[in-house]
Amino acid sequence: MPDPAVTANFSAAETALMERVFELAAKGCQTTQPNPRVGCVLVKGGEIVGEGYHGFAGEMHAEREALKHAGERARGATAYVNLEPCCHQGRTPPCTDGLIDAGVVKVIAAMRDPNPLVAGGGFETLKLAGVEVASGLLEEQARWLNRGFITRMQSGRPWVKLKSAATLDGRTADADGFSKWITGSEARSEVQLLRAESSAVVTGIGTVLADDPQLNVRLENVHRQPMRVILDSQLSMPLDAKIIGDGDNVLLFTCSDDYDKQGAFAELGVEVLHQVGDQNRLVLEEVLAELANWQCNEILLEAGQTLCGAFLQDSLVDEAVLYYGGSMLGDRGKSVFVSDAAISFDSRPEFVIQSADMIGPDARITAVHKASKARLAA
Ligand SMILES: NC(=O)c1ccc[n+]([C@@H]2O[C@H](COP(=O)([O-])OP(=O)(O)OC[C@H]3O[C@@H](n4cnc5c(N)ncnc54)[C@H](OP(=O)(O)O)[C@@H]3O)[C@@H](O)[C@H]2O)c1
Missing domain, CATH: 3.40.140.10 (Cytidine Deaminase, domain 2)
Known part of the structure; x- marks a missing residue:
C-alpha cells in the first residue's frame, strides 16, 4: 500500500x-x-x-x-x-x-x-x-x-532471498533425508523465475553432495544465467559435480588450503575464493561482502537446513519465499532450519508476511524480515 x-x-x-x-x-x-x-x-x-x-x-x-x-x-x-x-x-x-x-x-x-x-x-x-x-x-x-540494488549500495551486501519447499508441517525431507517433489510442477517452474531474477544462486556443500543439482535457469529465451555459488569450507565438492556445468560463472568459497584441488577447480573455470573463516568454517557476512564485490544485487539461497539455519541465525535472511505442498512428515522429518543453539521466544527472528497465494495445488508464502523491511524504508 x-x-x-x-x-x-x-x-x-x-x-x-x-x-x-x-x-x-x-x-x-x-x-x-x-x-x-x-x-x-x-x-x-x-x-x-x-x-x-x-x-x-x-x-x-x-x-x-x-x-x-x-x-x-x-x-x-x-x-x-x-x-x-x-x-x-x-x-x-x-x-x-x-x-x-x-x-x-x-x-x-x-x-x-x-x-x-x-x-x-x-x-x-x-x-x-x-x-x-x-x-x-x-x-x-x-x-x-530495487531492494537488491539499494541493499548493495547502502549495506555493502546483496539482498538475501531464501527459498524453501516443505510439507504442510514445515518439513523438507524424511528422517533419512530423503525427499522428492514435495511441491508440484507449477511451484517448481516458479522457482526457475526466482533464479532468473537473481544475481546468484547460493547453496551449501550438503545440498551438492546429497542432490548433485545444477541450480541453473532452464527457461526458454534465457538472456543471462545467474552465478552459481557454493559454500564448501573443507573443499569436499567433487570435480564432476553437475553445478559446475561448463565452469563459467561458478564461485566456490572455501577455507581449505588444498591448493592442488583449488587448482583443479580453477582449470575447470571455477573461481575459487579462499577465506580464513572462523574455526574452519566460512563467515557468511564475509561471503556476502565478497558477493557485493562481484556486483550481486539479489541472491537466492537454495540450501539445506544447515546453511539456511546459519543465515537465519546471523540475521542475514531478508526475504523468505516458502512453498508448502499438501503432505506432512511429522517431527522426525527434517526442518527448514537447524540452529546451533535454541532460539528463545523473545529473540526469535520476526518476519512480516507480505503475501500468501496458491501456486497450482501448493501454497506460497512470501515474508520479509522486520529489520530488512525497516532498513529498506529508511
Ligand atoms: N526443500 C528445499 O527447498 C531444499 C533446498 C535445498 C536443499 N534441500 C535439501 O537439504 C539437504 C541438505 O541439507 P544440508 O543441511 O546437509 O546441506 P546445506 O545446508 O545445503 O549445506 C550445509 C553445509 O554448508 C557448509 N557451510 C559453509 N559455510 C557454512 C556456515 N557458515 N554455516 C553453516 N554451514 C556452512 C557446511 O559444510 P562445511 O562446513 O564443510 O563447509 C554445511 O555442512 C538435501 O537433502 C537437500 O535435498 C532442500
Whole structure:
C-alpha cells in the first residue's frame, strides 16, 4: 500500500502513470543486473509521448529510451521515472543531460538514487537547469522493486532471498533425508523465475553432495544465467559435480588450503575464493561482502537446513519465499532450519508476511524480515 503521507501531493493520474513506469521497469527484472530496474514515461498534454526501460547494463537507460521514442514530442514534457536520473558518465552518458537537452520541463521520480555517484546530484543538476523536480511518488514500491540494488549500495551486501519447499508441517525431507517433489510442477517452474531474477544462486556443500543439482535457469529465451555459488569450507565438492556445468560463472568459497584441488577447480573455470573463516568454517557476512564485490544485487539461497539455519541465525535472511505442498512428515522429518543453539521466544527472528497465494495445488508464502523491511524504508 502506498504511504498516503508520501503520495498526498500527487494526483490519481500521476499515480497511474508511475504504475505504468513500474510495469516497464519490471521488464528488466531478469537482465539489468548489476544495474537497477528502471522505467520511464514521458507525458505531454495528458498524452504519453514516449516510454522506455533499462534492459541490459551498458545499454541505454530508461530515460534515453523514452526520449528516443518521443523524439521532438519530448519538448515541454514531464518525465515519470522510478529512480532519480543519473548525472554521471558511466558506460552511457548522464540521463540528466538527455532530459535537459530534449527540453523536458518536469521530472517526477519515485525515489532518490542510493548510488553514491548520484545520491541527489541528479535532482540538483535538473533543478539548476530549470527543470521542476518532485520525488516520493509510490516510493515504497520503488524501493521494493530495487531492494537488491539499494541493499548493495547502502549495506555493502546483496539482498538475501531464501527459498524453501516443505510439507504442510514445515518439513523438507524424511528422517533419512530423503525427499522428492514435495511441491508440484507449477511451484517448481516458479522457482526457475526466482533464479532468473537473481544475481546468484547460493547453496551449501550438503545440498551438492546429497542432490548433485545444477541450480541453473532452464527457461526458454534465457538472456543471462545467474552465478552459481557454493559454500564448501573443507573443499569436499567433487570435480564432476553437475553445478559446475561448463565452469563459467561458478564461485566456490572455501577455507581449505588444498591448493592442488583449488587448482583443479580453477582449470575447470571455477573461481575459487579462499577465506580464513572462523574455526574452519566460512563467515557468511564475509561471503556476502565478497558477493557485493562481484556486483550481486539479489541472491537466492537454495540450501539445506544447515546453511539456511546459519543465515537465519546471523540475521542475514531478508526475504523468505516458502512453498508448502499438501503432505506432512511429522517431527522426525527434517526442518527448514537447524540452529546451533535454541532460539528463545523473545529473540526469535520476526518476519512480516507480505503475501500468501496458491501456486497450482501448493501454497506460497512470501515474508520479509522486520529489520530488512525497516532498513529498506529508511
Ligand atoms: N526443500 C528445499 O527447498 C531444499 C533446498 C535445498 C536443499 N534441500 C535439501 O537439504 C539437504 C541438505 O541439507 P544440508 O543441511 O546437509 O546441506 P546445506 O545446508 O545445503 O549445506 C550445509 C553445509 O554448508 C557448509 N557451510 C559453509 N559455510 C557454512 C556456515 N557458515 N554455516 C553453516 N554451514 C556452512 C557446511 O559444510 P562445511 O562446513 O564443510 O563447509 C554445511 O555442512 C538435501 O537433502 C537437500 O535435498 C532442500
